[in-house]
Amino acid sequence: MTAAAAAGDALKRALRVHFVHLGAAVAIESLASRPWASVTFSGARHRLALCIPGPGAAAAADAFLDGLAERDFALAGHILADIVLVERCEEDEQVRLVVEALTVAER
Numbered sequence: 403m404t405a406a407a408a409a410g411d412a413l414k415r416a417l418r419v420h421f422v423h424l425g426a427a428v429a430i431e432s433l434a435s436r437p438w439a440s441v442t443f444s445g446a447r448h449r450l451a452l453c454i455p456g457p458g459a460a461a462a463a464d465a466f467l468d469g470l471a472e473r474d475f476a477l478a479g480h481i482l483a484d485i486v487l488v489e490r491c492e493e494d495e496q497v498r499l500v501v502e503a504l505t506v507a508e509r
Contacts (some may be wrong), residue, residue: 405446409435409479409505409507413482414430414450419452420466428462430451430463445502445505447503448503449500449501452487452499452501459492467490479508481506485504
C-alpha cells in the first residue's frame with residue numbers, strides 16, 4: 403500500500419469516527435489520493451465524496467462543517483494539515499459533501 407493510500411485510509415477512518423460521535427451515519431462514496439511533497443514535507447492530497455442519509459442529514463452536515471478547518475483528526479502516522487469543503491448538495495433527506503484534504507507524514 404502506498405503512503406498516499408495509507409493516509410487516505412486513515413482519513414476515512416477518522417471521518418467515520420467523527421460522524422459516529424455526531425450520531426449520524428456516513429457513507430464514503432469515493433476517495434482519490436495522490437502523493438504530495440514540498441521542500442520539507444511529504445504527504446498526500448485527498449478528495450472524498452461523503453453521503454449523509456436520513457432526516458437529520460442537514461444538521462449532521464452542519465455540525466461536521468462547523469469549525470472543520472480547525473478540527474483535529476487522529477490519523478495514525480499522519481497529520482491533517484488542511485481540510486476544506488468543495489461542494490455540498492442536499493436532496494431527498496440526504497446530504498452529499500465533497501471535501502479536499504492535505505495530509506503530511508509524521509516524522
